[in-house]
Amino acid sequence: MWFLAMIVFAVLSQAAKHRLIVGTFSTEFLYTLEYDDQDQSLVLVATNPVPAASQWIALNHDKTKLYGTDWNAAEPSFMSYDIQDPLNIKHEATIVGGRYCSGSKSIFVAAYPKAPYTVYSNNYYGDAKCSSVMSVHDNGTLKEIIQDYTYAPGSAVHGLAFSSGGGYLFSADTIGNKIWTHQIDATTGQLTYASNITGPSAGSDPRHIIAHGGDKFLYTVLEGSSEVAQYVMNRDGQLFYHDTKYPLIRESENPADFWADEISMSVNSKYLWATNRARDNTKKGYISVLELDEAEGAIAGQNFLLPTSTSGGFANAVAASPFDESLAALTDNSTGFVEIWNVNGYPIAHLNIEDGGGCCANAVWLD
Secondary structure, eight states: OHHHHHHHHHHHHHOOEEEEEEOOSSSSEEEEEEEETTTTEEEEEEEEEOSSOOSOEEEOTTSSEEEEEOTTOSSOEEEEEEOSSTTSOEEEEEEEOOTTOSSOEEEEEEEOSSTTOOEEEEEESSSOOEEEEEEEOTTSOEEEEEEEEEOOTTOOEEEEEEOTTSSEEEEEETTTTEEEEEEEOTTTOOEEEEEEEEOSSTTOOEEEEEEOTTSSEEEEEETTTTEEEEEEEOTTSOEEEEEEEEESSOTTSOGGGBOOOOEEEOTTSOEEEEEEOBSSTTSOOEEEEEEEOTTTOOEEEEEEEEEOSSOOTTOOEEEEOSSOTTEEEEEETTTTEEEEEETTTEEEEEEEOOSSSOOOOOEEEOO
């Protein structure tokens, strides 16, 4: 009996509650959620009023600051928040970017995980070939634009990723159907163009990307063709495509009815999560898990491809957990909810957030 009690105590002592922050497309809130990994519950613990809706949010290196887009601003704008108290998130700064483009909106933001902790931003819609590099104060708050740079006419980058070694920034040019590589200056964080590669097919349209920890492979979700593609990376950050891709819709579906959304890697680089959205709310989106080779990170196979409960709306964004190899958060915008999914192919927790249609954009894990 004593031995059994000790086992129960050991299991309970390892249980924990993990917090997430969720952004929105149109309502001016940041939501703090809490997932209990013992009873598999997901609850809303704080509704934080903020000056702007952020359809994309990203954490800094030590998870004390949150950066977001101002989705509804008249010109591309990026927000900086203090989140040391996730139940009382505080706005600290707003930076206007993309000064050499017109008619575009802020779409994406990414924080460099190493000093000087620069923040990178992208525009979308209109003339969206512009992007900006922003510096931060010592406490991580956005400071000022230190570099404006452009891609090619007709480009519109929707997602960014860093090489795990930190030397390169990769940009998924959805409208230009390319992936761009820039070298990052280790002292200033500014960028120098290195190379680019066209998508696997006409209209494949890379949307979001992620690099493997070994820096031998990069993976992208293809919005136009509803697929996941794998690229080989050399030591100079140059990418090569060798016809490795996996579907994010079933064979009976038409890619024109979908627009693939997000890709995320599990904490120990064992799995890739990828999602697809349906353009029509009468259809379902899709969620998939692909398994990676443990030695180098090549995609070894697709474990499952399953419909989500709704179309996903503008979201169906997925975020792998930083504490459990088997879990990821999925956000929905068609009805407004967040789910926790298991790598075995089913949701284990669900939370509706009804705020008039703004929620939910992407989610980030705090712990």
